[in-house]
Amino acid sequence: MKGVRLVSGSPTYPAAGRESDPQRPGQLDGATMRHISMDDDEYPIVRALSSEGELDPSLDPGLSLEEVVHLYRHLVLTRTLDQRLVLLQRQGRIGFHVGSLGEEAAIIGSTYAVRETDWIFPCYREFGSALLRGLSLQKFMDNMFGNANDTVKGRQMPDHYTCREKCWGSISSPVGTQITQAVGFAWGAKIDGADTATLVYFGDGATSTPDFHSGMNLAAVFKVPTLFFCRNNGWAISVPAEKQTASRTFAEKARAYGMPGVRVDGNDLFAVIAVTRRARERAARGEGPTLIEALTYRMGGHSTSDDPDRYREHAELTPWAQQDPLQRVRNYLEKRGAWRASDEAAWVAEIEAQFKRAVATSESTPPPDLGSMFDDVYATLPWHLLEQRVQLFEGPRAPKLH
Numbered sequence: 001m002k003g004v005r006l007v008s009g010s011p012t013y014p015a016a017g018r019e020s021d022p023q024r025p026g027q028l029d030g031a032t033m034r035h036i037s038m039d040d041d042e043y044p045i046v047r048a049l050s051s052e053g054e055l056d057p058s059l060d061p062g063l064s065l066e067e068v069v070h071l072y073r074h075l076v077l078t079r080t081l082d083q084r085l086v087l088l089q090r091q092g093r094i095g096f097h098v099g100s101l102g103e104e105a106a107i108i109g110s111t112y113a114v115r116e117t118d119w120i121f122p123c124y125r126e127f128g129s130a131l132l133r134g135l136s137l138q139k140f141m142d143n144m145f146g147n148a149n150d151t152v153k154g155r156q157m158p159d160h161y162t163c164r165e166k167c168w169g170s171i172s173s174p175v176g177t178q179i180t181q182a183v184g185f186a187w188g189a190k191i192d193g194a195d196t197a198t199l200v201y202f203g204d205g206a207t208s209t210p211d212f213h214s215g216m217n218l219a220a221v222f223k224v225p226t227l228f229f230c231r232n233n234g235w236a237i238s239v240p241a242e243k244q245t246a247s248r249t250f251a252e253k254a255r256a257y258g259m260p261g262v263r264v265d266g267n268d269l270f271a272v273i274a275v276t277r278r279a280r281e282r283a284a285r286g287e288g289p290t291l292i293e294a295l296t297y298r299m300g301g302h303s304t305s306d307d308p309d310r311y312r313e314h315a316e317l318t319p320w321a322q323q324d325p326l327q328r329v330r331n332y333l334e335k336r337g338a339w340r341a342s343d344e345a346a347w348v349a350e351i352e353a354q355f356k357r358a359v360a361t362s363e364s365t366p367p368p369d370l371g372s373m374f375d376d377v378y379a380t381l382p383w384h385l386l387e388q389r390v391q392l393f394e395g396p397r398a399p400k401l402h
Contacts, residue, residue, distance in 0.1 A: 043251045045295060046264040048271040051323060053331030061113075061274040065338050071108055071269060072329045072339075073347055078104045078128035079326060080351045082300075085144065089304040093363070094144045096158045100125040102267070102299030103233055105325030107201070108132055109272030110229050110294070114199050114280050121169045121182035121200040124159055125231070129201075133166040141358040147365040153375075154368040176202060176209035179228070183215040183289075186226045197225040197283045199276075204244050205236025207253065216291070220257040223288030227279045230291065231266060233298035238311040254291035266294030267325040296325075370397065 048059035063071075082099040089097050100107055103125060111120065111129040120129060127140060139151060143161040146154035151162055152170065162170035169178065169185075182200035189196035206212055207230065219226045230250050234241050247253060254261030260282070264275040272294060279290035297320040301308045333339035374381060374389050381389070 043249045043261060043263045043293075046262060046271050046275055047268050048265075048274060049268045049328050049332060051328055051331070053328060053333075053335045055270060055332065059271055059274050061270055061277060063270070063273070065333075065336060068269075068329065068333060069338055071112060072326070072333060074108050074128060074132050075104045075269070075326050075329060076344065076347055077131065077351055078108065080348055081127070081355065084352070084355050086300075086304060088144070088359070093359075094158050096304055097144070098124050098159050098303040099300050100128060102320060102325070103231055103296045104128055105269040105329070106229075106231055106266035106272055106294040106296050109269045110199060110201075110227075110276045110292075113273045113276035114197065114227070117167060117195075118197045118199060118280070119167045119169060119182070119185055121178040121185070121198055122171050123178065123201040123203060123206070123231070124171050124173070126201055127159065127161070130161060130163050130166075130168050133163060133168050135161065135163040135166065135168065137354055138358045138361060139163070141355075141362040142365065145362040145365070146367070147362055148368045149362075149365055150368065153372050155373070176206040176211035178202065179206065179209075179211045179215035180218075183219045183224050183226050187218070187222060187224045190222075190225060195284065197227060197280055199227045199229060201229050201231060203236055204230060204232045204234075204241045204250060205239060206230075207250055208236075208244050216253070216257045216259070216289070219289040220259045223286060225283035225286075226289045227276065227283065228289060228291045229276070230293045231296060232293050233266075233296050235298050235302065235308075235312075237302040237306060238308075240312075249293060251291060251293040257291075259289050259291060261291040261293065263293045263295060265323075266296030267320075267323045267328065269325060269329050296320075 046059065048056045048061075078100060082097075082101050085094065085097040086099065088094045107126050107128050111126075111132050114120070116133070120126075120133065122129065131137065131140065139149075140161060142149040143151065143156075144158045146156075146158065148154075152160060156171070157173070160171045160173070162168065169181070172178070179200055179202055182198040186196065186198040189198075200215075202212070215226070216228065218224065219228075232241055232250055236244060245253075249261075249263060251261035251263045260279075262275055262279075264271050266272060275292055279292060282288070282290060297317070299317060299320065330339055370392065371389060374385055378385070
């Protein structure tokens with residue numbers, strides 16, 4: 001993965017030079033942080049944790065040191081797996097991976113902030129969220145290989161997993177479709193009288209879809225308990241965020257729908273948790289949805305099929321490398337005597353050992369049964385599908401490969 005190296009056994013950003021003001025991300029090289037409007041007084045960026053690990057007490061979400069260590073380990077897990085999965089794809093052992101390099105705190109923090117009974121509707125970068133919720137590494141790898149143990153039975157491309165038992169929905173490739181699904185689910189829960197909210201992830205590009213408008217409008221009108229979490233990472237594949245909207249911010253779009261909008265430093269684990277918790281509390285009071293714009297940056301390509309060097313300068317990564325979400329939490333823990341390089345090296349070694357075992361199991365597992373493509377839609381197969389199934393098993397694929 002270009003521009004990323006291992007230091008003390010832990011994945012980090014490359015050294016990035018001087019910070020002009022570590023307290024405010026917008027005071028870095030402003031010209032290169034082009035997708036952030038810093039001078040918006042109405043929608044200021046909520047930030048709790050400085051680059052040096054100092055925490056603003058007014059925004060402290062009240063995490064114990066043990067909780068912070070737990071979350072930091074998940075940040076390390078997410079980044080380590082990202083690197084290893086890219087290598088697997090480059091080796092031709094899996095077909096695809098879409099990562100979250102640089103966006104880990106936005107994902108892990110927001111997931112941790114909601115209740116375990118709240119449903120999460122993912123975009124496609126949120127494998128760290130699923131693992132935090134309880135998806136096993138083995139099940140994740142089974143999906144990456146699309147084998148017989150894959151929850152979605154090999155019918156989707158890699159990184160399209162699900163974990164229903166942990167209230168974590170399925171991933172689908174079309175942009176923005178999860179937004180209306182999350183709103184509909186939460187509306188149904190409200191009608192049933194259940195104290196359940198939904199958290200839906202999407203990127204800045206999804207705000208240009210009809211699903212975004214439909215979901216936001218309906219949620220606001222009926223005060224649906226949905227948390228709209230926009231990861232503004234600067235890019236929708238190769239389209240920069242400033243080409244998505246003429247609005248100064250994405251958060252201000254909330255006003256037109258009649259709901260609160262807030263901007264948060266997406267590389268600040270503590271601020272993300274604090275803002276998301278407040279939105280969840282608001283939903284619990286029956287006050288409806290909130291739009292959260294998490295400002296972060298996609299440090300890698302859109303996916304392993306993308307080469308970002310074709311449309312952006314590598315120097316654009318520099319100010320964001322100074323705001324590495326893992327380094328900021330690491331600094332916080334180190335100041336409190338709760339982090340050592342040797343501990344982290346041991347964590348990474350443990351992750352890599354588990355990863356290798358899971359990959360070995362997934363690679364040795366056969367593909368799904370060919371006939372399973374007809375399952376799970378009809379209780380009783382209609383005649384035309386019965387005919388097609390017979391034709392399939394009489395064709396060239398079935399006897400040799402299955």
